[in-house]
Amino acid sequence: LGTACRIFLFFGACLSFFTPCCYGGNILVFPVDGSHWVNMKILMEELHAKGHNLTVLRSSTSWYIPEKSDLLLYQYFFQTFLDDQMKAERDGDSTLTFIQNNFRLVSMISNAHIIWVDVLSNVFDDEKLMKKLTDAKYDLLLTDPAMGIGVVLAKYLKLPLVLNVRWITGGDGQFAIAPSPLSYVPSPGSGLTDKMDFFQRVKNMLFYGLQLIQMKYFIEPHYNAICEKYFEGGCDIISLLQEADIWLFRSDFVFDFPRPTMPNVIYIGGFQCKPAQPLPADLEEFVQSAGEHGVIIMTLGTLVNALPTEVADEIASIFAKMPQKVIWRHIGNRPSTLGNNTMIVEWMPQKDLLGHRQTRVFVAHGGTNGVQEAIYHGVPVLGIPLFFDQYDNLLRLQERGAGKIIRLNEINSQSFEQGLNEVLHKDSYRENMQRLSRLHRDQPMAPMDRAVFWVEYVIRHKGAAHLRTDSYKLPWYSYHSLDVLLLLLTVMTVLLLATHAIIRFLCCKSKRKTKSK
Secondary structure: OHHHHOEEEEEEEOOOOOEOOEOOOEEEEEOOOOHHHHHHHHHHHHHHHOOOEEEEEEEOOOOOOOOOHHHHHHHHHHHHHHHHHHHHHHOOOOHHHHHHHHHHHHHHHHHHHHHHHHHHHHHHHOHHHHHHHHHOOOOEEEEOOOOOHHHHHHHHHOOOEEEEEOEEOOEEOHHHHOOOOOOOOOOOOOOOOOOOOHHHHHHHHHHHHHHHHHHHHHHHHHHHHHHHHHOOOOOOHHHHHHOOOEEEEOOOOOOOOOOOOOOOEEEOOOOOOOOOOOOOHHHHHHHHOOHHHOEEEEEOOOOOOOOOHHHHHHHHHHHHHOOOEEEEEOOOOOOOOOOOOEEEEOOOOHHHHHOOOOEEEEEEOOOHHHHHHHHHHOOOEEEOOOOOOHHHHHHHHHHOOOEEEOOHHHOOHHHHHHHHHHHHHOHHHHHHHHHHHHHHHOOOOOHHHHHHHHHHHHHHHOOOHHHOOOHHHOOHHHHOOHHHHHHHHHHHHHHHHHHHHHHHHHHHHHHHHHHHO
């Protein structure tokens, strides 16, 4: 991890041609690695195709560009975390064990922020690099705020800021910028929908409180330190996020629950989705051999290679009994119960398989990209959430009747077979998912076109301050109008007391007159 502090500029793309509708902007990109980089790369490719200059600032040990040492370290952590979590749930360990596991996860996230803040400090102290960034005269900075360093860098360079976002440093980005009534807006990790009874609303408020504690004590202090060092008067990461000109939000209301939003939040859910391309010849042959029964595909994403051995064996034994063919992304020990109908692969063309007419069910962990691609192609999901936002993502599908969830502690051969057969053979799952697909596709402008338009909008107008509220500058008591309420209560109290005093005075005066008579 020490080598992560070595920084260099990677010129990912240069101005190659112009299009009539725009001029080539000069864009600085500070991405986050892993699956977040995959999202950013897709947007960058489209911006480059429109004629924009792109400069990517990244660490010298990026997961995907080109070394993978950090990725292997994080994969090891997540695999170990998953094994411990699974063991705790399956063995019925105490709540204390569950809390300890999640504290480890929060500590790991906090350490990641520490590393990246150190990286940014090195960038600021590198006079040659900072002069190069300043002299480049960038039109805007594009970043993913899951790590806040790009946001701080935009402040330092005084650049308009565009966020490619779903998650910020401390949770769901919408909570930082838009009113979020806890009566019907579920907090991340709560496992709730937008329809809550009283006790669920209590739970929702508790989860929101935990999110605030995590942000205040495990994340904000790292950024506050660098703000105090490099900015006169200091700053805080939440205010810097709220100063962003445009939020390109990787969600939409086909997928998410309805909630208040703001004019500078542009929903681009599914922007990475495209029509399926032909499969490689060997994979196409395997898929076609399934005949009328079709194909099941399964993947748990990039962070976790495989489920624990006993769970993988149980799943493989169920796959072996199915008439469908199965394509399973699985790295690690080959399950002992694997059937002839199952193909194990280290990588799969997920988008192209989801768009294939033979695909019947998607068995997935519930990552945002996979869920949105399943919606785009209309494939129902059997979900096995592991951590982060995955349960919440799958819950949104389950609530709409387009998917089913099996929890980690529920996975066995019986529950997996029952869940798989339900999603395969109950027509409502596919019908509901295809309905979501039709809703998602029925838009006046494609999500990617919307994203590019608003990036170019910021370039043309040198920001979008008129779409941004300054409410974040208000103290909390003014934001909630508590000071106004206090004044009104004070005035009402004074009026009531004055009225009471006048009435009492008049009554006493009346009594004195009566006595004198």
